[in-house]
Amino acid sequence: MINITFPDGAVRQYEQGVSAHQIALSISEGLARNVLAAEVDGRVIDSNRPIESDAIVKLLTWSDLEGKATFWHSSAHLLAEALEALYPGIQFGIGPAVETGFYYDVDFGDREFSSDDFKQIEDKILELAKSKSEYVRQAVSKADAITYFTEKGDDYKLDLIKDLKDGSITFYTQGNFTDLCRGPHIPNTGFIKAVKLMNVAGAYWRGDESRKQLTRIYGVTFPKQSELADYLKMLEEAKKRDHRKLGKELELFTFSEKVGMGLPLWLPKGAALREKLIDFLQRAQAKSGYEQVATPHIGHKNLYITSGHYEKYGADSFQPIKTPQEGEEFFLKPMNCPHHCEIYKSKPRSYKDLPVRYAEFGTVYRYEQSGELHGLTRVRGFTQDDAHLFCRPDQVKEEFKKVIDLVLYVFNALGFENYTAQISLRDPKNKAKYIGSDENWRLAESAIMEAAEEKNLSTVVELGEAAFYGPKLDFMVKDALGRKWQLGTIQVDYNLPERFELEYTGNDNLKHRPVMIHRAPFGSLERFIAVLIEHCAGEFPLWLTPEQFIVLPISEKYEDYAKKVLESINNTDIRGLIDSRDEKIGRKIRDAEVKKIPYMLVVGEKEMNDGIVSVRKHGQGDVGSMTIEEFSDQLIKEITV
RNA sequence: GCCGAUGUAGCUCAGUGGUAGAGCACUUCCUUGGUAAGGAAGAGGUCAUGGGUUCAAGUCCCAUCAUUGGCUCCA
Numbered sequence: 247m248i249n250i251t252f253p254d255g256a257v258r259q260y261e262q263g264v265s266a267h268q269i270a271l272s273i274s275e276g277l278a279r280n281v282l283a284a285e286v287d288g289r290v291i292d293s294n295r296p297i298e299s300d301a302i303v304k305l306l307t308w309s310d311l312e313g314k315a316t317f318w319h320s321s322a323h324l325l326a327e328a329l330e331a332l333y334p335g336i337q338f339g340i341g342p343a344v345e346t347g348f349y350y351d352v353d354f355g356d357r358e359f360s361s362d363d364f365k366q367i368e369d370k371i372l373e374l375a376k377s378k379s380e381y382v383r384q385a386v387s388k389a390d391a392i393t394y395f396t397e398k399g400d401d402y403k404l405d406l407i408k409d410l411k412d413g414s415i416t417f418y419t420q421g422n423f424t425d426l427c428r429g430p431h432i433p434n435t436g437f438i439k440a441v442k443l444m445n446v447a448g449a450y451w452r453g454d455e456s457r458k459q460l461t462r463i464y465g466v467t468f469p470k471q472s473e474l475a476d477y478l479k480m481l482e483e484a485k486k487r488d489h490r491k492l493g494k495e496l497e498l499f500t501f502s503e504k505v506g507m508g509l510p511l512w513l514p515k516g517a518a519l520r521e522k523l524i525d526f527l528q529r530a531q532a533k534s535g536y537e538q539v540a541t542p543h544i545g546h547k548n549l550y551i552t553s554g555h556y557e558k559y560g561a562d563s564f565q566p567i568k569t570p571q572e573g574e575e576f577f578l579k580p581m582n583c584p585h586h587c588e589i590y591k592s593k594p595r596s597y598k599d600l601p602v603r604y605a606e607f608g609t610v611y612r613y614e615q616s617g618e619l620h621g622l623t624r625v626r627g628f629t630q631d632d633a634h635l636f637c638r639p640d641q642v643k644e645e646f647k648k649v650i651d652l653v654l655y656v657f658n659a660l661g662f663e664n665y666t667a668q669i670s671l672r673d674p675k676n677k678a679k680y681i682g683s684d685e686n687w688r689l690a691e692s693a694i695m696e697a698a699e700e701k702n703l704s705t706v707v708e709l710g711e712a713a714f715y716g717p718k719l720d721f722m723v724k725d726a727l728g729r730k731w732q733l734g735t736i737q738v739d740y741n742l743p744e745r746f747e748l749e750y751t752g753n754d755n756l757k758h759r760p761v762m763i764h765r766a767p768f769g770s771l772e773r774f775i776a777v778l779i780e781h782c783a784g785e786f787p788l789w790l791t792p793e794q795f796i797v798l799p800i801s802e803k804y805e806d807y808a809k810k811v812l813e814s815i816n817n818t819d820i821r822g823l824i825d826s827r828d829e830k831i832g833r834k835i836r837d838a839e840v841k842k843i844p845y846m847l848v849v850g851e852k853e854m855n856d857g858i859v860s861v862r863k864h865g866q867g868d869v870g871s872m873t874i875e876e877f878s879d880q881l882i883k884e885i886t887v
Numbered sequence: 888g889c890c891g892a893u894g895u896a897g898c899u900c901a902g903u904g905g906u907a908g909a910g911c912a913c914u915u916c917c918u919u920g921g922u923a924a925g926g927a928a929g930a931g932g933u934c935a936u937g938g939g940u941u942c943a944a945g946u947c948c949c950a951u952c953a954u955u956g957g958c959u960c961c962a
Binding site for chain 1: 888889890891892898918919920921922923924925935952953954955956957958959960961962
């Protein structure tokens with residue numbers, strides 16, 4: 247007998263070699279029907295694999311992340327079986343589960359393939375699923391594996407096997423399809439009740455741009471038809487929040503082919519939003535000892551040679567602007583740091599002066615590949631809420647912690663709760679990619695880790711994600727479609743001070759090198775606003791909304807009173823407008839609701855006589871009447887909270 | 888940059904090789920109203936651009952540009 251410990255701590259005894267399925271069956275038949283796989287001592291295995299010794303066992307169902315992943319991985323195999331049945335002779339790359347669903351990379355050879363073929367494949371998948379074929383695991387020798395895929399003619403699988411150790415190779419077979427696979431899998435294909443192929447995309451074999459591009463087919467499956475329906479509905483809802491759609495509808499920004507791709511044009515309401523965000527952050531920064539600076543949009547080539555950016559990005563950037571006479575070359579500024587370094591250098595510094603904090607809403611230009619551009623989240627011209635802190639080595643951690651506080655203040659004020667913090671460190675196996683000494687990197691990396699820990703941030707550490715000049719701490723937020731975006735960033739930099747030969751005089755009367763910290767709580771205004779739009783579905787916090795209230799006169803006769811209301815409320819902190827169109831009140835209300843204007847003030851005979859306004863709140867309806875002053879006071883109060 | 892999809896009025900979109908369409912928005916007129924769309928008329932188009940096939944192309948083919956879903960990239 248062996249002891250099986252459950253997640254709740256309960257321990258039960260079973261025969262040696264018992265399977266997760268049998269364990270489930272001993273608890274209830276319903277559970278057994280739903281078990282997809284099992285986590286045994288932290289490792290996920292098939293539910294029919296024998297458990298030979300004492301173990302901690304978690305039965306995995308659809309409600310577990312690992313259960314879903316197993317389900318989708320098995321679905322990928324089923325997709326492959328369907329594809330092979332429909333298009334004999336095609337070759338397969340890899341087919342893993344992803345965050346939502348799965349994909350399979352396929353080499354169709356000369357065959358054309360497009361999403362028009364989805365229906366046929368989906369039908370085939372459902373047909374195969376109905377046969378309830380078991381997923382059968384089989385350990386094979388490396389030689390046998392090679393023989394099998396050589397006969398089958400699948401070069402990609404052979405490429406994968408090449409890197410595998412003999413004795414660790416397993417095949418999984420369901421129906422007529424056998425795949426090289428570590429597993430685990432669900433018991434049989436019958437669990438898969440609903441399928442939807444989502445899209446088709448190109449993907450390089452092993453993610454390498456120089457290798458062949460395969461056709462990647464994305465899909466998602468569910469154990470119930472209704473879950474698929476819910477999922478599709480959720481996607482529809484998410485689409486409604488897309489910042490590109492809302493940006494257009496709310497007249498925040500636009501793009502013009504003539505101006506150029508990836509270069510956003512801010513419309514009046516969008517520009518107002520930007521101004522408010524800038525003002526908000528500048529106030530917070532002023533309190534934290536930042537000073538505003540301003541620098542030009544271009545910089546001399548030598549500036550970027552000094553900074554190292556020319557060597558690293560020169561060829562992949564916007565190409566230089568040349569002067570007609572002297573043959574000088576200037577680059578559009580891709581970042582503000584070199585300029586700020588020169589500002590630091592403009593006079594001698596004492597240790598008593600540090601830290602120095604230079605902030606600038608600096609617009610920068612980067613040549614992003616055309617395929618990377620995406621709404622406001624990836625653009626070629628954008629404004630960073632940039633600042634550079636120059637401090638003594640002993641001040642790094644303290645400054646870092648202050649910046650973390652500032653970022654969290656911003657997130658809190660704008661209602662971002664679901665962020666993750668990522669510490670990006672150097673790839674220890676590829677040190678050539680980075681500028682700077684090992685010692686400097688070690689110092690920088692430990693400063694970030696310690697500051698994050700002392701601020702109780704929950705972080706994930708990613709190796710190889712650091713910038714070439716230093717490690718960083720990034721704050722990531724998810725958009726409406728579940729895509730992760732990096733917002734705030736804090737980066738320690740021991741390299742630029744070196745390259746620019748920045749120094750300060752210490753209390754020992756010797757020259758010392760300051761440490762530089764780059765930081766941007768928003769990341770960029772463009773990306774931040776994009777994520778903000780999706781986060782709040784276009785219903786911004788009242789203080790940020792470009793149009794906070796609208797006066798709706800019942801008819802032309804009350805136009806003058808409406809103007810009086812507008813003028814007595816409008817001040818620098820509150821902005822409103824009048825809808826003086828020749829339309830009925832119902833129509834004006836509808837249009838104001840669609841525009842998501844927070845407050846609607848209906849004025850007619852009654853209001854004019856009593857000097858009041860009838861207030862309607864967006865999404866809530868009529869909230870009663872009050873005097874103009876009462877409304878104004880309430881608004882100011884709401885904005886300052 | 889690569890693979891796929893898309894491109895028709897300001898917006899959202901119909902359009903089956905044979906005279907370019909709808910709804911909303913816009914302009915004018917009627918209407919002067921009480922909490923989510925009052926009525927009528929009008930104006931608005933090089934069907935992304937450039938080639939080709941055809942008696943005839945928004946429609947079929949090719950190229951280019953842009954948008955878009957991914958891949959690679961993101962100082």
